[in-house]
Amino acid sequence: MDSTVRATCPKCQASLRIPAEWIGQAVKCKQCGALVRTKARPSGGSSAGNAPKPVPVPPPVLDIDLPPDDELYQQPGPAPQPALDATGAPIPPGYPYPAPPGYPAPHPGYPAGAYPVAPGYPAPPPGYPYGPPPGYPYAPTGYAPPPAGYPHPVPPGYPQPVPGAYAPPPGYPQPAGYPYPQPAPIPAPAALEPLPVAGATPGRPTARPAPQSITVDDEFEVDDAPRVSRSKRGKYGRRSKGGGATFIWIGLCLLLTAGLVAGGVFFKPIAAFVMKEKEKENEPVKPEPGPDTTPGGGGAPKPVSSAFPxxxxxxxxxxxxxxxxxxxxxxxxxxxxxxxxxxxxxxxxxxxxxxxxxxxxxxxxxxxxxxxxxxxxxxxxxxxxxxxxxxxxxxxxxxxxxxxxxxxxxxxxxxxxxxxxxxxxxxxxxxxxxxxxxxxxxxxxxxxxxxxxxxxxxxxxxxxxxxxxxxxxxxxxxxxxxxxxxxxxxxxxxxxxxxxxxxxxxxxxxxxxxxxxxxxxxxxxxxxxVAPNAPKASVTQxxxxxxxxxxxxxxxxxxxxxxxxxxxxxxxxxxxxxxGAPPAPLPAPDGAEKFAVRFNFPQAPKGASPVEIRSVEREFTLPPLKPGLSEVGLGEFPFPADVMKDFAADASVDDIKGDAEKYKLRNAVLRSLDKLREKWSNGAGTTKIRDTVNGPINDTLKAAVKKEQEFWAVSIAELELALTNLEDMAAERKTEPSKRWQAHYDFALASVKARLAYMHEYNKLLGNLMTDSVPALDAKLGQDGYTLVASETLKSGKEIKKMAEEAQTLFGEISVKYKGTPWAIQAKQEKAVAIGLNWKPASLKKE
Missing domain, CATH: 3.40.50.1460 (Rossmann fold)
Structure with missing residues (x-):
């Protein structure tokens, strides 16, 4: 019977039972996970103090797979030898136990490689699909027989037995009346796990060191090899070191309470210490020192990011x-x-x-x-x-x-x-x-x-x-x-x-x-x-x-x-x-590098006060001639402060309107701008100006268009009157002391001419609907109406074209004369607008 020894783990003091043949190997304590190794005590001394210093013992080379951390495995024992009878001949296969000399032969009809049902045990149904439980000596009817003579599955790492020579595993009950002792079981450690060793060759059993005689007081030492088992951690992810921290906290709390009762004399230093300790408690666990991953440096590996570069x-x-x-x-x-x-x-x-x-x-x-x-x-x-x-x-x-x-x-x-x-x-x-x-x-x-x-x-x-x-x-x-x-x-x-x-x-x-x-x-x-049933693509960094x-x-x-x-x-x-094509190959991502910087967007340069610019804007700006042309307020632009100081206000709009005799030119400008705002109050193409024509041109549509033409005829007359009033103020313009109102006048004169030309052009387009002078609709293309689009050429007569050209010239002069001001921007915007119009076939039906 193989011998075992008992000893105590030097790390957690757990009792260890070690097979004799494991002496000299590195093993792992099941209780605390510490790696320990045994060493035979040299003869002639039993005192630990006289024992020579242990030398590193390489762990054995094992040809087995490592189990999970919390499972207990043992190393394979020696291959069983064939059982022999009294004459030295092998026991016939089929009988699971060695028959001693003189022992009666098995009962006739005893099936080879199977076990009978125990007395009183009900027979299982035919075709029972499950194998016998561990240690159970009887196989159900219909269960596939195991290898000849071997009644149980072979554990991982065990060599296949020789037929007829298998001895009962440890703890297996002897058959009733069996007069001989059970074969010695293969010992298993109570709280140890063997360690695998690099260099094992698959499929080749590795020799184990010969057993050494040891005593109970043989010395052990903790190995420096990395641990395999899971470490126990405390509340904040740190290793638990017992209850000492609890007492420290209780003491700190008592000190804090005493300080408060005494009037807060020691409150500040104690609170500072408590906060400092609390911060330490919440600090992330620092990685244990390991190999450095940076060239030429030492220290722990850097954390790797999973973000895509x-x-x-x-x-x-x-x-x-x-x-x-x-x-x-x-x-x-x-x-x-x-x-x-x-x-x-x-x-x-x-x-x-x-x-x-x-x-x-x-x-x-x-x-x-x-x-x-x-x-x-x-x-x-x-x-x-x-x-x-x-x-x-x-x-x-x-x-x-x-x-x-x-x-x-x-x-x-x-x-x-x-x-x-x-x-x-x-x-x-x-x-x-x-x-x-x-x-x-x-x-x-x-x-x-x-x-x-x-x-x-x-x-x-x-x-x-x-x-x-x-x-x-x-x-x-x-x-x-x-x-x-x-x-x-x-x-x-x-x-x-x-x-x-x-x-x-x-x-x-x-x-x-x-x-x-x-x-x-x-x-x-x-x-x-994604194609149907296509596999999901795997994208990597x-x-x-x-x-x-x-x-x-x-x-x-x-x-x-x-x-x-x-x-x-x-x-x-x-x-x-x-x-073009990307460089090949691309460099591998480096997850340890810091993220690319999230920079701040540059800001537009600062200029004159936005409040002052908005006051100018309210006085002279107009709704857009066409939809979508005025999206940004002028107050957002950086107008130079030194330029805008020359256009400061010398009177409020209310004061100007209240004294028409003193401010003739200024009131003429305000009236003309108000008239333009009235005609474009809701924006071009939204209410007053028709930007779409639904359905075919018929008598109903023509009646509606005729009524609209009456409105625009009145509007044209009103704008012509406003233009006359502005032109009559030309002499006043020369004597106007305020550069602000000089600019207002110039812009109002150009705007009235431009929008008057646009009104004439639009009225001309309405006339085209009345006379059916529009492109034909193509039903095959789904065309069921018209949209009003811009055109670089005007369909109106020469006088209207000349008025439009005069407006463009005035806008150009304003952009130069008042450079760096809101009037220059507005003039450039108006000058760039195409005043011409055209009807374009379109599909307007809503599906």
């Missing part, structure tokens, strides 16, 4: 001061349209958007609240420069620009909010494309993608100002020739426009579904198509931005949107292109 910058300019305004699209609730598209795309591509690591940056003139800012030149430039400079070498970045891109004089430019195409300083208001690409080239990001959603045009509105012309060959070439390593996506090709819609309702959808704003953004915000797949999906969606637009006469060819 991706960033996005969206720049959207729609409220242009002097160029054709873009269609921002209908916002969803309080969510800005470009912001919702950016957020949707970032979600699909796993760009971080959480509170602690938000890598989505949006600069849009349609955002509100704390995110509201004007995308002027300095702001746009500063934003993309900050984005490029704060990007890390491992980042994959995308920059989207939605707005106007201009080619002039053989050079390409990006148009910020205040961009203009004429005047002496036009070039100073634009951003050179070469400068932008130079900043992108300096960006350290691993993958760089630029998206150009430019040359946009809304067929439902027409071109009110310059800037929405089709993309030129020179501009397309400049946009698609970026620095090496930069991928470029363009929303259209040379000779095309990027489409915009006010509310395009696609076929097959309910009336509440429509496309609005940029067709490109409408296509980009949708999730990528090392993957690049899926630009190639995204481009392919965009091409299909834009084509579909264009086809829907063609059915209502608002379409046009739009080809999304992809240029």
């Amino acid at each position: 991706r960033r996005m910058l969206f720049i959207s300019v729609t409220k242009y001061m002097y160029l054709n305004p873009l269609t921002a699209g209908v916002s969803t609730g309080s969510t800005d349209r470009p912001a919702s598209a950016a957020s949707s795309l970032a979600f699909q591509w796993r760009v971080p958007q959480d509170k602690d690591n938000n890598q989505v940056f949006i600069l849009s003139d349609t955002m509100t609240g704390k995110d509201e800012r004007l995308p002027m030149k300095d702001v746009v430039q500063g934003t993309y420069q900050e984005f490029c400079q704060t990007s890390r070498a491992q980042d994959r970045v995308l920059i989207y620009f939605g707005g106007h891109a201009i080619e002039k004089g053989g050079k390409a430019y990006l148009a910020p909010m205040e961009a203009e195409l004429d005047g002496e300083d036009w070039e100073k208001t634009l951003i050179p494309l070469a400068q932008f690409y130079d900043d992108v080239k300096k960006c350290k990001a691993a993958q760089k993608v630029v998206v150009w959603d430019v040359c946009r045009f809304n067929p439902e509105k027409g071109k009110v100002r310059p800037g929405s012309e089709p993309m030129s060959e020179a501009l397309y070439k400049a946009l698609t020739t970026p620095p090496a390593g930069v991928q470029v996506v363009t929303s259209c090709k040379a000779g095309e426009n990027a489409l915009e819609f006010t509310q395009l309702r696609p076929d097959g959808f309910a009336s509440r579904i429509f496309y609005s704003g940029s067709a490109f953004l409408e296509a980009a915000k949708l999730p990528p198509p 090392a993957d690049p931005l899926p630009i190639t797949e995204w481009h392919a999906a965009l091409v299909k969606r834009i084509t579909n949107i264009g086809a829907q637009a063609e059915k209502v006469g608002s379409g046009g060819k739009q080809t999304v292109t992809l240029t």
Whole structure:
């Protein structure tokens, strides 16, 4: 019978029972998880103090799998030898126990390799599907017999037994009447687990060290090897060290109470100490020292982040001061349209958007609240420069620009909010494309993608100002020739426009579904198509931005949107292109590196007091001549304070109206501006001016149009009277002492001429409806009405065209004479508006 020894764990004092053959191996205490190893006490001394220092003993090489931490396993014992009878011959297979000399043979009919049902035990039903429980010596009827002579499953790691030579496992009951002792069981430790050792060869048993004779007082020592079992931790994640901390806290509480009773003499120092100890208690557990992961350094490994190294910058300019305004699209609730598209795309591509690591940056003139800012030149430039400079070498970045891109004089430019195409300083208001690409080239990001959603045009509105012309060959070439390593996506090709819609309702959808704003953004915000039953794609941090797949999906969606637009006469060819390829291979992400910086957006330069600018604005500004042309208040612009001081008010509007004799010119100006506001009080194209014609032209429609013409005939007469009164004040204009009211007069005179010409043009368009002088409707395209769109040429007579030209000239003079003031901005905006009009067939039916 193999010998075992008992000893005490030096870590937790648990009783250990160790098989003799395990001596010299590293084992693990089941109670506390400490790694211990045994060493035979040298002969000639039993005192621990005289025992030689233990030397490291390499753990045995075991060819077994490690069990879970909280399970108890033992090492395999020696392979059993065949049982022999009295003559030395092997016992025949089928009988599970060795038969001693003279023992009667098994009962006739005893089935080989099976056990009979115990006396009094009911026989199980035929085909019983489950094996006998551990230690149960009887196999149910119909149970598949085990290997010959072996009645129980072989435990993991045990060699297969020799048929007929198996001895009962430890604790297995002897059959009734069996006269011989049970074979010695293989001992198992009560509170120990063996440790696996590197270097074991699969499929090859490993030799174990020979047993050594030891005594109970053999010495043990704690091994320095890493622990496998779970460590016990306290309330705040630290290892529990007993109840000492509890007594400390009780003592501190008693001291604190005593201090309060005594009048608070010692309150402050005690409270400070308590807070300090509490902070220590809540400190995160520091990692134990381990191998350093940084080159040439020491210390613990850095924590690894699971965030994807991706960033996005969206720049959207729609409220242009002097160029054709873009269609921002209908916002969803309080969510800005470009912001919702950016957020949707970032979600699909796993760009971080959480509170602690938000890598989505949006600069849009349609955002509100704390995110509201004007995308002027300095702001746009500063934003993309900050984005490029704060990007890390491992980042994959995308920059989207939605707005106007201009080619002039053989050079390409990006148009910020205040961009203009004429005047002496036009070039100073634009951003050179070469400068932008130079900043992108300096960006350290691993993958760089630029998206150009430019040359946009809304067929439902027409071109009110310059800037929405089709993309030129020179501009397309400049946009698609970026620095090496930069991928470029363009929303259209040379000779095309990027489409915009006010509310395009696609076929097959309910009336509440429509496309609005940029067709490109409408296509980009949708999730990528997934084939039926396709496996879910696995995205990793090392993957690049899926630009190639995204481009392919965009091409299909834009084509579909264009086809829907063609059915209502608002379409046009739009080809999304992809240029360039990402660097290969991309660097592996480094989760230990700090997140890319969340920079602050640059702010527009400060100017004169916004309160003063708004007072000027209230005196002379007018509702827009056409819808969507006046989106931003002048008080938001940085007008130079030194310029505006020359236009300070010398009297209030109420005082001026109260003294008509003293302020003849000023009252004439106020009356003319009030008349214009009356005619455009609710905005052009909303109530007074018809911007759509529903249904075919019939007698009912003509009767309504005739009544409208009567209103406009009266309005034209009133504006002609206002113009005469202003022209009669020309002499007063020369003697007007206030530069503020000189500017008001000049702007009022130009505005009355421009809007009077526009009224004549509109009245002419109403006459076209009366005479059926409009394009024919095409039912196959779903056309069932007309929309009023802008035109660069007037259909009115020469006198009206001359009046419009005079107005344009006056606006030009105001923009130069009053440079840096609100009048200059308003004059430039009015001058850029196309006064001509035209009827365009359209599909107006709501599905």
